[in-house]
Amino acid sequence: xxxxxxxxxxxxxxxxxxxxxxxxxxxxxxxxxxxxxxxxxxxxxxxxxxxxxxxxxxxxxxxxxxxxxxxxxxxxxxxxxxxxxxxxxxxxxxxxxxxxxxxxxxxxxxxxxxxxxxxxxxxxxxxxxxxxxxxxxxxxxxxxxxxxxxxxxxxxxxxxxxxxxxxxxxxxxxxxxxxxxxxxxxxxxxxxxxxxxxxxxxxxxxxxxxxxxxxxxxxxxxxxxxxxxxxxxxxxxxxxxxxxxxxxxxxxxxxxxxxxxxxxxxxxxxxxxxxxxxxxxxxxxxxxxxxxxxxxxxxxxxxxxxxxxxxxxxxxxxxxxxxxxxxxxxxxxxxxxxxxxxxxxxxxxxxxxxxxxxxxxxxxxxxxxxxxxxxxxxxxxxxxxxxxxxxxxxxxxxxxxxx
Numbered sequence: 001x002x003x004x005x006x007x008x009x010x011x012x013x014x015x016x017x018x019x020x021x022x023x024x025x026x027x028x029x030x031x032x033x034x035x036x037x038x039x040x041x042x043x044x045x046x047x048x049x050x051x052x053x054x055x056x057x058x059x060x061x062x063x064x065x066x067x068x069x070x071x072x073x074x075x076x077x078x079x080x081x082x083x084x085x086x087x088x089x090x091x092x093x094x095x096x097x098x099x100x101x102x103x104x105x106x107x108x109x110x111x112x113x114x115x116x117x118x119x120x121x122x123x124x125x126x127x128x129x130x131x132x133x134x135x136x137x138x139x140x141x142x143x144x145x146x147x148x149x150x151x152x153x154x155x156x157x158x159x160x161x162x163x164x165x166x167x168x169x170x171x172x173x174x175x176x177x178x179x180x181x182x183x184x185x186x187x188x189x190x191x192x193x194x195x196x197x198x199x200x201x202x203x204x205x206x207x208x209x210x211x212x213x214x215x216x217x218x219x220x221x222x223x224x225x226x227x228x229x230x231x232x233x234x235x236x237x238x239x240x241x242x243x244x245x246x247x248x249x250x251x252x253x254x255x256x257x258x259x260x261x262x263x264x265x266x267x268x269x270x271x272x273x274x275x276x277x278x279x280x281x282x283x284x285x286x287x288x289x290x291x292x293x294x295x296x297x298x299x300x301x302x303x304x305x306x307x308x309x310x311x312x313x314x315x316x317x318x319x320x321x322x323x324x325x326x327x328x329x330x331x332x333x334x335x336x337x338x339x340x341x342x343x344x345x346x347x348x349x350x351x352x353x354x355x356x357x358x359x360x361x362x363x364x365x366x367x368x369x370x371x372x373x374x375x376x377x378x379x380x381x382x383x384x385x386x387x388x389x390x391x392x393x394x395x396x397x398x399x400x401x402x403x
Contacts, residue, residue, distance in 0.1 A: 003073035009035035229291035290321035320384035331399035347387035
């Protein structure tokens, strides 16, 4: 297991799996210990250093599978799998998913969800792309997640500032949270319409749709402020989405495990935005378990060992589930109120508040700027959303401007 929190290690342990855990030294503590047989504490992004150690371990403690539950561990995990010949998803497939420019070229060449796109470095590159494709356009990193550095350019006067702001992000965000240097960006035509994500599991190349997630984003950008399941869009449209995503997964060669694929429901039909060979973040895997009764982590961990029976068909929803994120005004936190009042509410699945008085709330530029969330359930998606928004409104994170 490359990276990941104690929760997924516990699930592996509960399935009876022996776990070798590769993690940064400062990310490993006593919470992990009960679920780990051996720990390799190293900068796992440095695969030239990691691979010889893993090869040596493999000789005395043979591995059968390697995986990572989060974005920055996916490539190291794929390289280890490739080095040891363990039969997981190919290194080429994982690299395609991580490199948005390569994935877009691959899709365009295949005629699947074609979108005009080019790689740029400078303001001049952006101006030329805008002249060729018109405005609005989207500028985003080639190999990041978490809504880092995504900009919508609606007006020609914004072209210079967007390039400047994009390159500045490399100095503002901890290098450990970045997959690479923010020296290049992907320019794409803007896709209109609402966004959803599609949660799937693959079993030796056979893909099964698990569920679809409706999304809410801030008006001023692409940072997600809420999700809900099951999707409330018309069934005929969702069938088109399913057909597109399964065709996409075949085209990129995904064979095993979870995928989280983001789709725009444009006026021209569904279009692929990007995809990841992992479960969805933002607690989407918890929403899936509430709404469909499917623990995607257990399938990802256990199906190739025969410990979990592969899914044969899409499950029917059994409930509704929703998450909404706190987005208080930027500033210094002065008080947090209301959490105790909702603690025993039957609709509440989880409440997380990650700030306290004295902490700073930063402007909302990427997912890590959010300061907590509420997860709620209901009989339907509509009821779960209403419960979630009611519970969110009952909690107040008070801030004052920082002078």
